[in-house]
Amino acid sequence: MDVAGQSQDAFTVDRLTDPEVIRNPYPYYDLLRAQSPLFGYRDFPPGTMPGVDEPKPSWVVLNFDDVAAVAWDHESFSSRDSLQEESSAPSLMLVNHDRPEHTRLRKIASAVFRPSSIQTLAPEVDRLVAATMDEYFALDVEVDVMADYCAMLPSRVMAHLFGMPIEMDRDVRNWATAFMLSADIDPEERQAFNVEAMEFFHNHVTEQIRRIELGEKPDGPLLNAFIETVVEGDRLTFEEIVRFCMTATVAGAETTSFYLGNLIAVFADLPEIWDAYVADAGLFDAIYKETLRYHGPPQRLFRVATRDITLGSADIKRGDWVACFFGAANYDPLVFEDPYSFRLNRENAARHMSFGYGIHRCLGAPLAHLEAESTARMLRERYARIERVGAAEWQGVSLLNHGLARNPVIFRARK
Ligand code: HEM
Structure with a gap:
């Protein structure tokens, strides 16, 4: 296959960091898939500092199996x-832990993120979705949904x-973007956002604990659950609670922003999918899963042998x-038939890897689903x-x- 004039011989693994590849990586994966695993890719894990840290050369693994x-x-x-x-950025809870620490932390965090507890957040998520749409969406004019709605909704939910x-x-947004490397920010600014976030959460958690000890019931259901949850006599330390706030901010806000943008892009660019959803709201889960496969936000994460x-x-x-x-x-064609087509009846769509796989599978998936479902439902209404x-x-x-920098659309009213 030829991509932008590349023959299979010409395209090499070190070019996976080229901006044109990052914008649309799938055809380039196809060029390399048969030779995978390949060595020689250099890129930055989350939390590191382009311009300060030096990425290690790594293997690239592309096949589903x-x-x-x-x-x-x-x-x-x-x-x-x-x-x-080694970098100055804070390291993340769970994401960067191995067993046995991971088992202990995941047990407590799973109790905090229990799907039934997340479901109780639905009315407030609906309220934030409606208010954010009211604020940023107008009829019959161009709206860049990335600039405002997709950027702000997950940050508001986190707040x-x-x-x-x-x-x-906006602070939550800036902290998440700086940590997740999804914007071209210089190292000093990136570092300043990391310090600001950690200082904020340090003070905020201190105050929240003080208020709970005084018998108050402060706002902040997730933070309160981090503070109060006890599993088998074990609870999170102060330092762990602060880092969980940072983790949920960077793992939850940025990924969900990009995911919501990708979902709206599916509705705008594949009108037949929008029409099908308008005719049958029950299709949401199929659209949700297939969008995660078709345009999953985290394209790659690192491990060390x-x-x-x-x-x-x-x-x-x-x-x-x-x-x-x-x-x-x-996009492995051996698992997902005709991977470039967006299918509502893909039987194995749930096998997508966009929430990861194994012990680190995304803990916040029910929250991401809540924000996406509420967004889609209100767009449809x-x-x-x-x-x-x-x-x-x-x-x-x-x-x-993987997501959009600019996502301009026009909303047309129901007659
Ligand atoms: C569409 C949105 C999201 C996507 C695509 C996504 C994706 C992922 C992926 C791929 C992993 C696995 C990391 C690995 O294997 O190293 C992960 C883990 C994680 N995610 Fe998400 N995530 C999303 C939303 C959220 C939200 C909203 C939260 C929380 C507020 C969250 C919290 C976490 C946490 C804590 C982990 C670490 C789990 C562990 O290591 O045991 N994520 N996520």
Whole structure:
């Protein structure tokens, strides 16, 4: 296959960081898939500093079965990230823990993120979705849904969950974007956002604990659950609570922003999918899952080999970095027939890898579903059509979060 004039021989693994590839990586994965695992990709894990840290050369794993094998085998492939641990950015809870610490933390966090508890947030999420649409969406004029709605809704949900003033939505947004490398920010600014976020959460958690001890019931259901949840006599330490706030901010706000943008892009660019959804609201779950496969936000995450191990044709050495390309697994034609077509009746759509696989599978998936379902439902109630206007621009900064930089549409009213 030829992509932008590339023949299979010309395209090499080190070019996966080219902006044109980041904007539309799938055809490039196809060029490399048969040779995967390949060595020689250099890119930045979340929390590291382009311009300060030096990325390690790593293996690239593209086939569905290999991606699943790496993600599943948490003993041979560690989630601890020495680059991030050495960097000045805070390291994340769970995401960067191996067992046994991971087991302990996940037990407590699973009680906090229990789907039934997340479901109780639905009325407030609906209220925030409606208010944010009222604020940013107008009829019959061009609206860049990335600039406002998709950027702000997940940050507002986070602010609510932590009991922060809603006016801090932009701060949450800035902290998440700086950490997740999805914008071209210089190292000093990135560092300043990390420090600001950690200081804020340190003070905020201190105050929240003080108020709870005084018998008050402060706002912030997720933060309160982090503070109060006890599992088998065990609870989170102060430091762990602060880092969980940081983790939920960066793991939850940025990914969901990009996901909501990708979902609205599906509605705008594939009008037959919008029409089908308008005719039958019950199709939402099929659309949700297929959008996660078709345009999953995190395209790749890293692991580090804890021992020498053979994966397909690759002899991976202990200490080697391995980039697990969830986004490429989602387009593996051996698992997903005709992967470039968006299908509502794809029987195995739920096998998408966009929430990861194995012990690190996304803990916030029920919350992401809540925000997406509420968004889609209210779009359907309010508008007859969502028309693409001008060109959608995919961001070309990082494969960590595949999504749009600009997503201009026009909303047309129901008659
Ligand atoms: C569409 C939105 C989202 C996507 C695509 C997504 C994707 C992912 C992926 C791929 C992982 C696995 C990481 C790995 O294997 O190293 C993960 C883990 C995680 N996610 Fe999400 N996520 C989303 C939303 C959220 C939200 C809203 C939250 C919380 C507020 C959240 C919290 C977490 C946490 C805490 C983990 C770590 C789990 C562990 O390591 O045990 N995510 N997510």
